[in-house]
Amino acid sequence: MTIEPRGYEYPHQSIRVVPFPSEFDELFTEPTGLTEDVWPTAQINYLGFYLKRLGCRTVLIEGHYIDRDFIDDLALFYSRSLRGYPNHCQRLHFFTEDFDESRWRSVVAEANHNQHETSTQFLQRAYLGFCVIRPLPGSLIGRTVLQTFPRDSAEGHRRDFGATREYRVHLAGFELGVRGLAFQQQDQGVSACATTSLWSAIHKVALMEGLPFATPAAITQAASRYFLAGGRALPSEGLTIDQICEAIRSSGLAPIVVRGLALDQARAQLHGYLTSGLPAVLALQPLPLTRSEGHAVCAVGLKLGAIAPQTDPQYHFRDTASAVMAVYVHDDRLGPYAVADLQSYTLPKGEIVPSLVIRWPGESAVFETSVLRAIAVPVPTKLRLTVARMRSLGIIIADAVGRLLPDLERKVDVSCRYRLSTEYQRIAFGFTLTDNGIFDLLNSTVLSRYLGEIQLVGPAGPLFDVLLDATETQANPSVLCCVSRAGLAASGRPIVASIARRLGATVVA
Amino acid sequence: MPDALDPARQAERAEPESRTNRASSPRSDEEQRVWDVLEEARQNVKQLTKRELEAELLPSELMSFRLKSGR
Numbered sequence: 001m002t003i004e005p006r007g008y009e010y011p012h013q014s015i016r017v018v019p020f021p022s023e024f025d026e027l028f029t030e031p032t033g034l035t036e037d038v039w040p041t042a043q044i045n046y047l048g049f050y051l052k053r054l055g056c057r058t059v060l061i062e063g064h065y066i067d068r069d070f071i072d073d074l075a076l077f078y079s080r081s082l083r084g085y086p087n088h089c090q091r092l093h094f095f096t097e098d099f100d101e102s103r104w105r106s107v108v109a110e111a112n113h114n115q116h117e118t119s120t121q122f123l124q125r126a127y128l129g130f131c132v133i134r135p136l137p138g139s140l141i142g143r144t145v146l147q148t149f150p151r152d153s154a155e156g157h158r159r160d161f162g163a164t165r166e167y168r169v170h171l172a173g174f175e176l177g178v179r180g181l182a183f184q185q186q187d188q189g190v191s192a193c194a195t196t197s198l199w200s201a202i203h204k205v206a207l208m209e210g211l212p213f214a215t216p217a218a219i220t221q222a223a224s225r226y227f228l229a230g231g232r233a234l235p236s237e238g239l240t241i242d243q244i245c246e247a248i249r250s251s252g253l254a255p256i257v258v259r260g261l262a263l264d265q266a267r268a269q270l271h272g273y274l275t276s277g278l279p280a281v282l283a284l285q286p287l288p289l290t291r292s293e294g295h296a297v298c299a300v301g302l303k304l305g306a307i308a309p310q311t312d313p314q315y316h317f318r319d320t321a322s323a324v325m326a327v328y329v330h331d332d333r334l335g336p337y338a339v340a341d342l343q344s345y346t347l348p349k350g351e352i353v354p355s356l357v358i359r360w361p362g363e364s365a366v367f368e369t370s371v372l373r374a375i376a377v378p379v380p381t382k383l384r385l386t387v388a389r390m391r392s393l394g395i396i397i398a399d400a401v402g403r404l405l406p407d408l409e410r411k412v413d414v415s416c417r418y419r420l421s422t423e424y425q426r427i428a429f430g431f432t433l434t435d436n437g438i439f440d441l442l443n444s445t446v447l448s449r450y451l452g453e454i455q456l457v458g459p460a461g462p463l464f465d466v467l468l469d470a471t472e473t474q475a476n477p478s479v480l481c482c483v484s485r486a487g488l489a490a491s492g493r494p495i496v497a498s499i500a501r502r503l504g505a506t507v508v509a
Numbered sequence: 510m511p512d513a514l515d516p517a518r519q520a521e522r523a524e525p526e527s528r529t530n531r532a533s534s535p536r537s538d539e540e541q542r543v544w545d546v547l548e549e550a551r552q553n554v555k556q557l558t559k560r561e562l563e564a565e566l567l568p569s570e571l572m573s574f575r576l577k578s579g580r
Binding site: 192193194236237238239240241242244245257258259260261262265268269283284285286292293294295296314315316333373374386388389391392395396397399400403404494495498499501502 | 546564573574
């Protein structure tokens with residue numbers, strides 16, 4: 001008799017193709033035992049609903065997939081459990097094209113006969129993204145990157161998903177791409193809602209800075225290293241905002257935290273950070289407010305309507321951020337890109353605060369209403385100028401321009417965002433600057449890596465941009481230059497020159 | 510130091526006209542008017558911007574607000 005051999009065998013790889021089921025949960029097996037959650041889980045139902053709306057027709061199931069995030073969770077937590085959790089996951093790929101196993105075989109065969117490019121194009125055209133399925137019975141949904149809905153909606157609003165990024169996906173020798181932002185469900189072992197929200201946000205900013213992506217395990221460990229106020233680090237008991245800041249710092253980034261004070265203020269902050277490509281962790285306090293603990297979601301995009309007209313006769317400009325109707329959030333109790341309407345909520349004592357009303361996509365029924373307590377944004381460490389400080393200068397300039405150029409009829413729209421100086425230099429070629437102007441901007445103007453960009457837009461298009469040194473803490477005197485744009489009439493140029501001189505800046509025209 | 514090696518002098522020479530814009534006093538009446546309007550605007554929007562800057566002051570109870578919701 002010999003001892004039963006264990007660990008000698010390699011796991012098996014198999015790629016299968018199935019039609020997208022009418023009920024998405026048909027792909028999954030219900031966990032055994034009396035689980036805490038209803039089956040199918042809200043996350044599975046949401047993903048099915050979302051994929052159906054994206055037009056998914058086919059699911060390709062990769063039977064063996066090593067996921068960096070899960071294997072880190074396994075090393076930190078699950079490897080010490082009695083149950084033998086495998087170290088590998090499965091991965092689902094979603095396509096808008098109808099195809100079956102035989103078509104998949106022919107795609108591979110064609111690639112083998114000098115048609116690799118054609119086969120890749122066939123897959124890429126139909127590719128919607130992927131979802132890692134973890135071997136965790138109660139928390140199946142691992143790293144998931146799906147396409148967003150298109151920019152223009154049938155209802156007439158716009159969607160801005162500036163905080164998404166490109167992911168390269170390797171599937172059976174084909175390299176595919178999908179633009180989105182990674183989402184995953186909390187597992188309540190290594191991560192709670194705050195960890196997964198921060199993990200999503202870091203996925204974007206770390207790429208911008210060439211930093212490694214922190215896994216949920218690394219985030220929870222970093223957050224609880226110095227700030228374990230009570231309870232235990234693992235299983236995760238959630239994170240405080242202090243702990244979120246600590247985890248951000250340990251990832252090589254810097255936290256910017258602002259309170260949610262009023263609807264307009266919250267809109268302005270979210271507009272500034274999200275249009276700059278910086279996802280934000282939103283600290284929510286769900287109603288009723290008797291609950292002492294909150295919930296975290298990651299804001300990924302904006303639902304934009306028309307800019308609100310200026311109704312206060314005291315002011316001479318319009319705020320571009322007034323167009324924000326809702327935010328798209330990764331809510332780990334639902335799924336990616338859930339719609340959250342931004343509204344006002346009156347507290348029992350009469351104070352009016354910003355709130356988020358989260359709904360299922362395309363449905364009017366409310367999933368949850370929460371007060372927006374704070375916005376935490378992981379940013380590159382050298383980005384020190386906050387959106388609020390940028391806006392404090394931008395609004396002054398906009399109000400002044402509205403007074404100085406009455407022909408614009410107070411339709412001077414002000415927006416503030418960050419932009420890489422290299423990107424600004426590239427897009428400046430499209431500004432119709434004079435040859436001297438573009439030469440001056442590119443050859444004689446020193447720019448910080450991240451610029452604070454105040455943009456003023458009139459009815460005929462952009463009037464001028466005010467570029468700020470984002471490594472400074474105050475917006476003024478940190479103005480690097482004012483750049484004239486095509487929407488500025490000749491009569492307005494001396495005014496911009498005078499404004500620039502008052503700001504201690506140069507003019508590029 | 511010869512002029513050719515003096516960075517300050519070199520920078521001065523290389524400075525194009527548009528970059529010599531920085532000044533601490535207005536050049537003309539028209540410019541004075543623009544500067545006055547900027548100052549008026551600053552006073553006018555003070556209440557608007559004050560609230561946004563206040564939002565950056567973080568009370569300690571907010572920083573210890575725990576984010577933990579069930580799945």
